[in-house]
Structures are given as structure tokens and as C-alpha cells.
Amino acid sequence: MGGGGGGGGRGGKGGRARTQRKHFRQSRENVWKRPKSDLSSENNGGSNDGKNPSWTPFATQNDAFDEYYKEQGIVSSQEWDSFMAVLRTPLPAAFRINSSSQFSTDIRLQLENDFMKSLHAEVIEGGEVEAIRPLPWYPENLAWHSNFSRMQLRKNQALERFHEFLKLENEIGNITRQEAVSMVPPLFLDVHSDHFVLDMCAAPGSKTFQLLEIIHRSTEPGSLPDGMIVANDLDVQRCNLLIHQTKRMCTANLIVTNHEAQHFPGCRLNKLHSGMELDQHISQLQFDRVLCDVPCSGDGTLRKAPDLWRKWNAGTGNGLHSLQVQIAMRGLSLLKVGGRMVYSTCSMNPVENEAVVAEILRRCGGSVELVDVSNEILQLVRRPGLKKWKVQDKAIWLSSYKDVDKFHRSTVLPSMFPSGRSFLDLVDDKHDIDVQNNVSNGGNGNSEDGLQATEKSVIEYDGLDGKVSEFPLEHCMRIVPHDENSGAFFIAVLQKLSSLPAIQEKPKRLRGINKHLSKPPSQGNKDENDVAASTVDCTDEEVSEAAVANDINNNEPNGVVSEVNPLVTCEEQDEEAKVPCNAEAELKTTAGKRKLQMQGKWRGVDPVVFFKDEVVINSIKAFYGIDESFPFNDHLVTRSSDANHVKRIYYVSKSVKDVLELNFSVGQQLKITSIGLKMFERQTSREGSSTPCSFRISSEGLPLILPYITKQILYASPIDFKHLLQDKSVRFADFVDAEFGQKAANLLPGCCVIVLAKGSKTLSDPSKGNESTIAIGCWKGRASLCVMVTAIDCQELLERLLTRMETEKSPSLEDIPSIAVADKVQNSNYKIDVAEGTES
Numbered sequence: 001m002g003g004g005g006g007g008g009g010r011g012g013k014g015g016r017a018r019t020q021r022k023h024f025r026q027s028r029e030n031v032w033k034r035p036k037s038d039l040s041s042e043n044n045g046g047s048n049d050g051k052n053p054s055w056t057p058f059a060t061q062n063d064a065f066d067e068y069y070k071e072q073g074i075v076s077s078q079e080w081d082s083f084m085a086v087l088r089t090p091l092p093a094a095f096r097i098n099s100s101s102q103f104s105t106d107i108r109l110q111l112e113n114d115f116m117k118s119l120h121a122e123v124i125e126g127g128e129v130e131a132i133r134p135l136p137w138y139p140e141n142l143a144w145h146s147n148f149s150r151m152q153l154r155k156n157q158a159l160e161r162f163h164e165f166l167k168l169e170n171e172i173g174n175i176t177r178q179e180a181v182s183m184v185p186p187l188f189l190d191v192h193s194d195h196f197v198l199d200m201c202a203a204p205g206s207k208t209f210q211l212l213e214i215i216h217r218s219t220e221p222g223s224l225p226d227g228m229i230v231a232n233d234l235d236v237q238r239c240n241l242l243i244h245q246t247k248r249m250c251t252a253n254l255i256v257t258n259h260e261a262q263h264f265p266g267c268r269l270n271k272l273h274s275g276m277e278l279d280q281h282i283s284q285l286q287f288d289r290v291l292c293d294v295p296c297s298g299d300g301t302l303r304k305a306p307d308l309w310r311k312w313n314a315g316t317g318n319g320l321h322s323l324q325v326q327i328a329m330r331g332l333s334l335l336k337v338g339g340r341m342v343y344s345t346c347s348m349n350p351v352e353n354e355a356v357v358a359e360i361l362r363r364c365g366g367s368v369e370l371v372d373v374s375n376e377i378l379q380l381v382r383r384p385g386l387k388k389w390k391v392q393d394k395a396i397w398l399s400s401y402k403d404v405d406k407f408h409r410s411t412v413l414p415s416m417f418p419s420g421r422s423f424l425d426l427v428d429d430k431h432d433i434d435v436q437n438n439v440s441n442g443g444n445g446n447s448e449d450g451l452q453a454t455e456k457s458v459i460e461y462d463g464l465d466g467k468v469s470e471f472p473l474e475h476c477m478r479i480v481p482h483d484e485n486s487g488a489f490f491i492a493v494l495q496k497l498s499s500l501p502a503i504q505e506k507p508k509r510l511r512g513i514n515k516h517l518s519k520p521p522s523q524g525n526k527d528e529n530d531v532a533a534s535t536v537d538c539t540d541e542e543v544s545e546a547a548v549a550n551d552i553n554n555n556e557p558n559g560v561v562s563e564v565n566p567l568v569t570c571e572e573q574d575e576e577a578k579v580p581c582n583a584e585a586e587l588k589t590t591a592g593k594r595k596l597q598m599q600g601k602w603r604g605v606d607p608v609v610f611f612k613d614e615v616v617i618n619s620i621k622a623f624y625g626i627d628e629s630f631p632f633n634d635h636l637v638t639r640s641s642d643a644n645h646v647k648r649i650y651y652v653s654k655s656v657k658d659v660l661e662l663n664f665s666v667g668q669q670l671k672i673t674s675i676g677l678k679m680f681e682r683q684t685s686r687e688g689s690s691t692p693c694s695f696r697i698s699s700e701g702l703p704l705i706l707p708y709i710t711k712q713i714l715y716a717s718p719i720d721f722k723h724l725l726q727d728k729s730v731r732f733a734d735f736v737d738a739e740f741g742q743k744a745a746n747l748l749p750g751c752c753v754i755v756l757a758k759g760s761k762t763l764s765d766p767s768k769g770n771e772s773t774i775a776i777g778c779w780k781g782r783a784s785l786c787v788m789v790t791a792i793d794c795q796e797l798l799e800r801l802l803t804r805m806e807t808e809k810s811p812s813l814e815d816i817p818s819i820a821v822a823d824k825v826q827n828s829n830y831k832i833d834v835a836e837g838t839e840s
């Protein structure tokens with residue numbers, strides 16, 4: 001509805017953002033990019049046929065990679081060549097229609113009826129089989145695969161119209177360009193609109209966007225879903241990508257946070273927290289669904305990041321295993337009993353996948369189940385998880401932990417192996433058997449080969465202990481590139497059956513170490529495993545408290561960051577889908593201008609403050625005639641501690657409000673980087689401040705509040721609406737419908753809302769609207785109405801309007817000349833006639 005909700009009509013996105021976007025694109029050139037002359041070699045990833053002597057092909061060969069994956073058997077030896085051949089080709093582009101956009105059906109029809117046919121003609125000429133097709137496993141033809149790589153889309157003239165379409169709709173938020181396999185994890189999460197969902201490692205946010213779509217899916221205009229998403233990422237800059245990405249969704253049901261996922265605060269309210277509110281709705285953060293899309297080595301993205309061929313080594317996966325376990329364990333501790341968690345990576349490596357899943361099942365005892373989802377999403381081609389694999393360290397293959405020499409026991413962990421058992425565990429387990437044997441053997445502890453009885457029994461025991469996992473890891477899923485011409489992905493679905501046990505692993509391990517080793521392997525080397533032990537040796541509640549304590553003590557991310565930062569992550573290469581608005585850089589440049597903000601204990605982060613200024617709220621209500629049924633109280637927040645200079649007012653859903661109240665009660669444990677939907681913005685110009693209301697309605701917030709507005713709202717005929725979008729500023733006397741022109745002249749000066757009238761709707765019709773209602777914010781000046789919508793949103797609205805008009809064959813429009821607005825896209829800022837004296 002309206003211009004927003006991912007359906008155009010948004011404001012406030014300025015030229016600055018556009019410039020940053022350009023710079024960002026320049027700094028993140030597609031790694032497949034080659035000289036223009038080289039398009040013919042697109043699919044060999046190798047030569048440019050000698051056309052450019054200075055050109056060096058990407059190495060798409062790495063012997064260590066070959067050896068590693070041949071040994072792991074993730075594909076059969078017969079398939080090896082086709083697996084490798086596909087891995088060496090660029091990844092075809094894929095994208096998803098935003099299902100909650102008001103134009104989702106229009107876009108789907110355009111793809112089915114227009115592009116599928118016109119592009120097919122192109123590729124037939126080019127000797128290809130097909131151009132674009134819906135992904136069969138994604139609901140309602142909402143996700144699409146194209147047989148063109150992103151470079152082909154950019155360079156091929158015949159594809160220009162399609163490329164422009166993708167760019168525009170992506171920017172507006174009607175589609176999201178996303179790798180096909182990356183769309184899979186949210187589908188298995190089974191999210192409902194009332195769910196509280198935690199996306200633990202969320203940036204740049206393609207999956208968060210998908211989750212938001214799902215919770216918003218069946219929401220009525222003017223209402224919000226009961227659920228909400230907390231999207232978290234450790235990396236501040238990537239958080240900004242996430243914020244930009246999700247802004248296109250225009251949602252009041254999202255909180256973006258910046259924490260180490262493995263220490264995500266539980267916000268548990270207890271008697272320690274003074275000022276506890278009696279009517280607190282929730283007493284700790286617990287989620288119905290958790291998405292755990294962890295940092296990984298990313299070799300499933302080789303097709304779009306061929307520079308990874310050069311960098312690949314087995315050590316990267318080994319180095320991440322422990323962090324992945326910690327993050328997954330924290331996710332499970334924050335999951336409600338009965339809730340579902342999806343663990344996923346864009347890596348093919350079993351050490352980052354099956355080994356992690358096995359370890360969390362081991363740690364959780366029977367409280368967590370690996371769900372068999374083989375009967376869900378049947379059309380998705382995938383392979384079962386592995387039950388056995390090997391570990392490689394410094395080019396040496398290790399079949400079990402006993403092969404690990406003592407110098408490497410801090411980097412190669414027992415949990416990386418299928419048995420998941422350590423030397424020490426085995427000794428501990430075997431100890432009891434030995435005691436019994438010794439008793440039955442008459443107590444002789446020495447053997448013929450001179451080994452101590454315990455040492456020998458360990459080796460024998462391990463020999464018996466299979467190299468096959470005891471867990472049903474076949475329920476995991478691995479998507480491999482040559483099955484469906486995609487990237488690779490790993491997904492496991494977990495369900496929490498009961499509270500996590502209080503694991504007594506650490507004391508046991510220490511006992512073992514003291515007994516059998518003169519020097520503990522981790523002594524003087526505080527590695528991740530120590531952190532893991534301290535994190536998981538707790539019940540859910542203890543974990544919450546530990547995390548809280550950690551957060552209080554460590555406002556800055558700890559050393560794990562440096563280990564993770566150099567990694568390539570699934571969506572990182574998808575530069576066209578991302579626009580950074582670098583808040584850190586902004587912070588630096590504005591540091592001299594304003595005082596560093598504090599959000600509770602978080603330094604350098606704008607505070608989140610409930611906005612309760614009755615005078616301002618009442619003036620807004622009165623000016624726009626906002627119906628009393630619209631829930632204002634405690635739903636408005638600002639990011640400024642200075643109540644007198646509030647520039648933007650954000651709206652938060654009830655679910656977000658509850659979390660925010662909890663967060664205040666527990667001393668602001670959450671470091672919030674973005675929250676809520678921008679609803680009102682202060683007028684800054686001379687004339688703006690002289691209007692009866694100093695706040696205008698932002699384009700993002702308009703769809704939500706539209707059904708409740710009773711003043712400063714008019715219905716325009718299609719012809720006048722189109723006129724406004726086309727010319728941006730129209731004098732009252734120039735409207736085709738003179739009555740509309742007169743009504744516009746009678747509005748109070750300042751912000752107003754113009755709704756596209758439909759069918760029998762009269763100009764004074766109050767409307768609750770529906771999802772197809774199109775509305776834009778305008779400025780009523782002295783002699784004209786000016787559109788307050790970005791040029792790109794105007795372009796989108798015009799195109800959609802024209803399509804609808806053609807479909808409806810509106811006779812009143814037949815004589816309107818077609819409109820060329822492409823040249824206006826250069827400037828995405830809306831501009832209000834300077835003569836009107838309002839801001840631009």
C-alpha cells in the first residue's frame with residue numbers, strides 16, 4: 001500500500017547515499033571482471049583468447065582444494081569432473097521478488113509474460129537453452145534464476161532493458177538480488193508472522209530481508225505483524241549494509257544490533273536489575289526461531305569469488321570450527337523450547353558443517369534434535385550430510401584425534417572428527433574399563449609392549465571407535481553446484497526439545513588433563529576452546545548471565561574479530577545489492593561537529609529514546625487528523641538525547657517496543673544500531689517551520705499511517721496523479737481536475753498526502769486503503785503542490801501506474817503522452833520548488 005513497503009514512494013534517500021554507493025561499487029569490482037573484448041571467454045574462467053596480452057587468467061585450480069574434497073567424498077569420483085567444471089564457471093544471477101511489495105504480482109507477471117519471452121529470443125540467437133526461469137522450489141514463482149552472469153547482464157546490449165529493470169527494482173526494494181542457494185535457509189525456518197526471530201550473523205541482510213517478508217506477508221494495510229526480527233552482526237560496516245538493505249523493506253518490526261553472536265545478550269530480567277517494571281511483558285530475550293548463518297570459509301561461493309581459488313586452504317575451516325560451535329550453542333540457548341534453529345554455511349567443508357552440528361548435538365544431549373526435513377521443499381535438489389570425514393592439518397591427514405600430536409591439540413579439536421571424542425574422553429571412559437580389567441587380570445598394569453595400560457587401551461579403543469558419526473547427520477543438507485547450476489550451501493535444521501543441560505564437560509576435561517598430561521595442551525594459549533567451554537558449560541539461564549557479564553565487561557568486540565574479518569562471506573561478492581552508508585566514517589567526519597553519543601553504556605552509538613513530547617505528538621495528530629485508533633503511545637522513538645532538537649521520529653511495533661522496554665530494564669544490554677520505521681521528519685526550511693506542524697510524514701512511514709489520516713489528504717485522478725509524478729511540481733490551476741486543484745489550494749500549508757483515486761472513489765473519500773493503494777507525500781506551497789518522493793521512486797510509480805492503466809484500459813488516459821523520466825533518475829533527491837521556500 002502507499003508508496004512504500006518496498007513498493008516505491010520512499011523519501012529521504014539522498015544524493016549522498018548515491019555517491020557512497022558509487023564509490024562502494026568502484027571499490028568492490030566484480031572479481032570476474034575482464035576487459036571488454038573478453039566476453040566470449042566468459043564461461044571458461046580462463047583464457048581471453050590472446051586478445052589482451054596483459055591479461056592474466058584467474059587460477060581456477062588449487063591442488064590442496066582438489067586433494068581435500070576428493071578425500072572427503074562430498075561428490076563421487078565419477079562426478080568429480082563435472083563438479084569441478086561447474087565450479088570454474090561464473091555464477092548465474094538470481095533474484096527474488098519481495099512478496100510483501102504492493103507490486104509483487106505486477107513484477108511476477110512482467111517476468112512471466114514479458115522478459116521470459118523477450119529474453120528467450122535473445123538466448124536462442126546466442127545458442128543457449130533458456131534465459132530466465134522461476135526456481136521450482138521457491139513458493140509462488142517469487143525467486144528466479146537467470147542464465148546470465150552479472151557481467152553478461154552488465155555488458156550485453158540486448159540484455160540492457162532487463163538489467164535496468166533488475167537495478168531499478170532492486171534499489172526500490174521490489175526485488176532482491178541474491179544467490180539462489182542463499183535463499184534456502186529461511187525457507188526451512190518455518191517462520192510465522194507472530195514469531196520473534198534472531199538472525200545471529202545477519203549482514204549484509206539478504207536473509208533478514210527474506211525473514212521480514214515472511215513476517216509481513218499477510219499483514220493488513222495499517223497494521224503490523226505481532227512478530228519481529230533481531231538482526232545482528234559483529235562487523236559495524238557490514239551492519240550498515242544490513243541497515244541499508246532492510247530499509248528497503250520499510251519495517252517497524254526490526255532491531256539491528258552489533259554484538260558477537262556467541263555472546264549475544266539474553267537481557268534476562270532479575271532482581272539484580274533495579275527499576276524492574278511490574279508490567280514487563282517479557283522477562284528475557286527468547287526466540288521462536290534462530291537463523292545461524294555463521295561466518296565460514298565460503299568455498300561454496302567460488303563461482304562468484306574466483307579469487308578464493310588462490311587463497312583456499314584447509315586451515316581456514318579448521319580455524320572457524322570452534323567459533324561456529326560457540327555461535328550455534330548461543331543460538332540454541334536463546335531459542336525457546338519447541339523452537340527451530342537453522343544452522344547454515346556457504347562452505348562445503350565438513351569441519352565447518354557436519355562436525356559443528358555433531359558437536360552441538362553432543363553438547364546438548366537429547367535436548368536438541370536434528371530434524372529430518374527430507375519431506376519438506378521436495379523440489380530442492382540436495383544431498384544428505386556426511387557421516388564420516390577426515391581432518392587435515394598442515395597437509396597431514398588425520399583420521400581421529402589420537403593422530404594429532406600434542407603441539408597441534410590447541411588448533412585441531414576433538415569435535416572436528418566424526419567420533420567427536422578426545423584422547424582424554426577416551427581415557428576417561430576407558431579408565432573404568434581398565435580398572436575392571438585390571439581387577440580381573442589380577443591388577444597387572446604393564447603390558448608386553450611396554451606401554452602403560454591406559455595408553456594402550458586408548459589406541460585400541462579408538463581403533464574400535466568408528467570414524468563414523470553416531471548422529472543422524474544424513475538429515476543435514478548439502479547443495480552442490482553441478483546439481484542445479486548454483487553455488488554450494490550447507491543447511492541443518494534443529495529443534496529444541498527441552499532446556500539445554502548443564503554440561504559438566506570442563507571439570508571432566510581438567511580432571512583428565514591433570515591426570516594424564518604433564519602440560520595441558522591449552523596452557524598459556526588461551527584459545528577459542530576455552531571460550532567455548534566457558535560458554536556452554538551452563539544452562540540456558542547461566543549462559544544468559546555469562547553473556548550479560550561479558551557484555552558489561554567488554555564493550556568492544558574481542559579478539560575473535562581479527563580472525564573473522566579477512567574471510568569471504570556468502571553475500572559479500574554481491575556488490576550490486578549493497579550500498580554502504582558508512583556510519584563509522586560519518587561518525588568520524590561529524591565528530592568535530594557534535595558530541596559523541598552514548599547509548600547506555602555503548603559509546604559512539606546514538607541513544608534510543610522513547611519520544612513522549614505530548615505537544616509535538618498532539619500537533620502531528622491534529623494536523624493530519626490521525627485517528628485515535630492508531631497506537632501512538634510508547635511506539636515512537638528517536639535517536640537523540642536532546643529532546644528539543646529531534647529531527648526524526650521512528651515508529652516501532654508492539655513487539656519491538658516490548659524488547660526495547662526490556663532492554664531499558666536490564667541496563668541497555670543491547671547495542672542497537674538501527675530500530676523502527678522513520679515516520680516523521682522535522683521541516684527545516686523557513687516556510688517549513690512556519691507551518692502549523694513542523695513534522696512531515698516520511699515516505700517510509702506513509703503506508704502504515706495512511707489508513708488513519710483524515711486531514712491533509714486528497715484523492716487525485718490517474719491523470720493528475722501522473723501529472724504530479726511526471727512534473728514533480730504542479731500549480732493548482734494546472735490540474736486537469738479543477739475541483740482537485742481547488743481542494744489542493746485549500747489545504748493547510750505544509751505536508752499533505754495525495755492518493756491515487758480508483759474506480760468510483762470520489763476526491764473526498766476517506767479510505768482505509770488496501771494493498772494496492774498508491775499514495776505519495778507532497779508539499780502544499782503557496783501556488784502549487786510539490787512531490788516529496790525520490791526521482792527513482794517516481795520513476796517506478798510511473799511505470800507501474802502506466803502498466804496498470806494499460807491493463808485497465810482507462811479511457812481518460814489515452815491522450816496522455818508517454819513519459820520519459822529516465823534522465824531524472826540521476827538525482828534521487830526529491831526537490832521542492834525553491835520559490836515555494838521549502839526544503840529540497
Ligand SMILES: C[S@@+](CC[C@H](N)C(=O)[O-])C[C@H]1O[C@@H](n2cnc3c(N)ncnc32)[C@H](O)[C@@H]1O
Nearest residue numbers: 201202204205206207234235260261293295569
Ligand atoms: C555468512 S555471513 C552472513 C550472511 C547473511 N546471513 C546474509 O544472508 O546476508 C556471516 C556474517 O557473520 C559476521 N560475523 C563474523 N563473526 C561474527 C560473530 N562472532 N558474531 C556475529 N557475526 C559475526 C560477518 O560480519 C558476516 O557478516
